[in-house]
Amino acid sequence: MAALLLLAATLCSAMLDAYVSLTSQAMIYVLAVVIAAYKLDWVPSAVSAVAAVTALNFFFVPPRWTFEVESQEHFIALAVMLVVALVISHLAASLRRESRHAAASEQRARQLQALASSLADASTPADIVSLGQQALDSAFSGPNTVVLTAGIGESPDATADGLRCCMAESAVLGPGTGRWPGLNAWYLPLGSRGQAVGAACVQPAHAADVDSREHAQTLCGLLDQALQRVNLAATVQTAETEARRQQLQSTFLAAVSHDLRTPLAAMVGAASALQTQSDKLGPADQLRLLDSIVSEASYLSTLTENTLQLVRLTSPQQELRRDWESLEEIIGTVLGRVRQRDLTRRIKSRVPAGLPLIRVDPVMLAQLISNLLDNALQYSDGEIDLTVALTSRPVAGQNAQALVISVKDRGPGIADEERELIFEPYRRGDQSGPRESRGAGLGLALCRAIAAAHGGSLTVSRRTGVGAVSA
Amino acid sequence: MSLKVLVVEDDREIRTMMQSSLSVEGFDVQTAVSLSEARALMRNNPPDVVVLDLGLPDGDGTELVREIRKQHATPVIVVSARHQEAQKIALLDAGADDYLTKPFSVGELLARIRVTLRHRGTSLAAAVTTHVLEDLRVDLAAHVVERGGEALHLTPTEFKLLARLVRSAGRVVTHRQLLADVWGAEFTGHTHYLRLYMAQMRAKIERDPAEPRHLLTETGVGYRLADT
Numbered sequence: 001m002a003a004l005l006l007l008a009a010t011l012c013s014a015m016l017d018a019y020v021s022l023t024s025q026a027m028i029y030v031l032a033v034v035i036a037a038y039k040l041d042w043v044p045s046a047v048s049a050v051a052a053v054t055a056l057n058f059f060f061v062p063p064r065w066t067f068e069v070e071s072q073e074h075f076i077a078l079a080v081m082l083v084v085a086l087v088i089s090h091l092a093a094s095l096r097r098e099s100r101h102a103a104a105s106e107q108r109a110r111q112l113q114a115l116a117s118s119l120a121d122a123s124t125p126a127d128i129v130s131l132g133q134q135a136l137d138s139a140f141s142g143p144n145t146v147v148l149t150a151g152i153g154e155s156p157d158a159t160a161d162g163l164r165c166c167m168a169e170s171a172v173l174g175p176g177t178g179r180w181p182g183l184n185a186w187y188l189p190l191g192s193r194g195q196a197v198g199a200a201c202v203q204p205a206h207a208a209d210v211d212s213r214e215h216a217q218t219l220c221g222l223l224d225q226a227l228q229r230v231n232l233a234a235t236v237q238t239a240e241t242e243a244r245r246q247q248l249q250s251t252f253l254a255a256v257s258h259d260l261r262t263p264l265a266a267m268v269g270a271a272s273a274l275q276t277q278s279d280k281l282g283p284a285d286q287l288r289l290l291d292s293i294v295s296e297a298s299y300l301s302t303l304t305e306n307t308l309q310l311v312r313l314t315s316p317q318q319e320l321r322r323d324w325e326s327l328e329e330i331i332g333t334v335l336g337r338v339r340q341r342d343l344t345r346r347i348k349s350r351v352p353a354g355l356p357l358i359r360v361d362p363v364m365l366a367q368l369i370s371n372l373l374d375n376a377l378q379y380s381d382g383e384i385d386l387t388v389a390l391t392s393r394p395v396a397g398q399n400a401q402a403l404v405i406s407v408k409d410r411g412p413g414i415a416d417e418e419r420e421l422i423f424e425p426y427r428r429g430d431q432s433g434p435r436e437s438r439g440a441g442l443g444l445a446l447c448r449a450i451a452a453a454h455g456g457s458l459t460v461s462r463r464t465g466v467g468a469v470s471a
Numbered sequence: 472m473s474l475k476v477l478v479v480e481d482d483r484e485i486r487t488m489m490q491s492s493l494s495v496e497g498f499d500v501q502t503a504v505s506l507s508e509a510r511a512l513m514r515n516n517p518p519d520v521v522v523l524d525l526g527l528p529d530g531d532g533t534e535l536v537r538e539i540r541k542q543h544a545t546p547v548i549v550v551s552a553r554h555q556e557a558q559k560i561a562l563l564d565a566g567a568d569d570y571l572t573k574p575f576s577v578g579e580l581l582a583r584i585r586v587t588l589r590h591r592g593t594s595l596a597a598a599v600t601t602h603v604l605e606d607l608r609v610d611l612a613a614h615v616v617e618r619g620g621e622a623l624h625l626t627p628t629e630f631k632l633l634a635r636l637v638r639s640a641g642r643v644v645t646h647r648q649l650l651a652d653v654w655g656a657e658f659t660g661h662t663h664y665l666r667l668y669m670a671q672m673r674a675k676i677e678r679d680p681a682e683p684r685h686l687l688t689e690t691g692v693g694y695r696l697a698d699t
Contacts, residue, residue, distance in 0.1 A: 324663035329688045362691045
């Protein structure tokens with residue numbers, strides 16, 4: 001490049017030789033030197049400055065075609081031009097260095113900003129590690145590594161060794177850090193002393209490249225902050241889940257102590273009466289005691305079933321056994337079962353023909369409907385309407401069809417402030433009411449859990465209508 | 472000679488309860504607490520009907536049902552808890568005749584035993600060709616289905632489906648069995664066929680399709696043609 005510039009300057013000066021003086025030709029060479037200094041590094045530009053002076057001397061300063069200089073004036077001019085050329089090339093080189101430095105810092109600042117904003121959205125340590133890997137790869141040619149403590153393992157290779165060591169020392173290792181300067185990469189811990197959660201390895205590393213090392217350290221600092229934030233959130237969530245679980249357990253125990261003991265007491269009482277007093281009891285009394293044992297036992301069985309299903313549904317590994325089912329069929333079987341407790345046929349069901357098949361867990365859905373019907377039978381006296389309607393509602397811009405199953409009774413209704421409370425496990429509406437009612441209040445909690453598991457919802461509204469939506 | 476029942480149940484209370492209530496009904500009751508004991512009893516003194524509990528200490532009983540099916544036509548009734556759906560269906564598909572869900576009443580147990588005994592041997596010779604319950608009358612040989620004396624027109628597939636249920640009247644037939652016998656072995660996953668055809672048949676046969684009297688659904692398991 002320098003040679004081309006000098007050649008161009010020489011040709012140009014040669015062409016203009018007849019029309020201009022030596023001063024203008026010198027200026028053309030100076031221009032070539034300035035351009036070379038701006039484009040090239042310090043050493044080649046200095047060389048081109050010397051070469052320009054030599055060429056001017058050789059081609060144009062009389063006597064031409066020699067390196068000799070005729071007059072003292074020309075000698076001074078050449079010397080000044082050499083100094084000027086060298087000064088210019090030095091200035092241009094440092095200007096270029098600084099503007100390159102500024103551009104690099106700006107790019108790094110921009111990268112830090114982008115990383116910080118994308119880390120704000122990351123919710124798992126794995127996300128953060130992959131974002132960190134991307135950031136390091138775009139800033140350093142690599143190969144780079146970002147791993148969490150668990151990901152390093154016991155592998156014996158040099159990189160893993162360096163990662164382990166920088167975590168143990170909680171300090172950056174590698175060229176220019178004063179620790180292990182012989183390495184060809186920087187090893188940076190994520191996290192402060194004693195709490196390193198991971199480490200990174202960055203290449204290439206040069207002792208003099210302080211900016212790059214600081215940039216890598218800043219990137220790792222951002223990753224560390226994000227990891228700590230996520231870990232903290234996870235800890236808080238675990239603590240909350242644990243607290244909720246314990247609360248559920250204690251309310252469950254409280255409910256068990258009442259709702260399981262009462263029927264058990266009734267059963268033991270009735271059975272022991274039959275055992276010890278059968279000769280004194282009339283046949284009608286004996287039948288009554290037997291009936292009470294059977295009904296208390298079947299109540300206990302329902303309660304156990306509801307409890308187990310609720311526990312199963314709220315455990316995260318639960319999978320529904322879904323299949324294409326006919327709602328008409330499910331309601332038919334539920335009615336077949338519930339009619340045994342509905343001898344006066346209070347339940348009026350209106351299920352339209354030709355409903356589409358739905359993909360549900362049939363046992364769960366049957367339990368939902370039968371719990372709702374049992375509830376209605378227990379808490380009201382008049383007719384109970386069971387209806388199913390197919391509706392369209394907009395979901396995410398599309399018209400999705402939904403089945404609305406509703407059970408309406410003519411009971412006393414539920415106070416507004418109790419509306420949501422009745423869906424809490426182990427709670428019963430009408431706590432202080434005169435009605436002799438029972439049930440651990442699990443039924444509705446289970447119904448809501450089943451509806452939710454099917455992507456539906458369960459709500460209660462005035463006239464004690466209870467509706468389940470199953471999409 | 473009284474009929475022999477083998478009760479395979481590991482819970483002592485339930486075993487004793489079944490033994491005493493079946494003895495009262497005139498059955499000759501043998502009991503086993505494990506699958507291995509049941510196998511030994513099957514060899515030495517084959518019973519007329521087996522009542523098999525799921526979740527025995529030495530296995531889930533599928534193997535036992537297969538062995539029984541290879542050698543005998545002995546009916547097998549599976550007793551299961553609610554959450555053992557998948558195992559129960561596997562046993563029914565392996566050849567068990569019917570099932571009971573715990574807790575069950577003695578009345579239900581006796582009814583199931585009576586139904587399975589009535590069908591004893593029918594898996595070998597297709598003996599059942601007619602079915603009558605209340606207003607419904609089905610005669611498979613004559614290809615006639617009547618409700619209240621009035622002939623009903625069924626499509627060929629509907630008739631095949633009904634015929635399959637009639638041959639096992641009173642007993643549960645799993646989705647897989649129905650699909651394999653009516654549509655073919657490659658259709659066993661297509662439960663939606665069944666739902667649609669059952670809905671059509673109910674519309675023709677039942678007085679109130681929403682609360683069926685004849686074509687009963689065994690939720691999540693299969694169908695049962697009512698016979699009492």
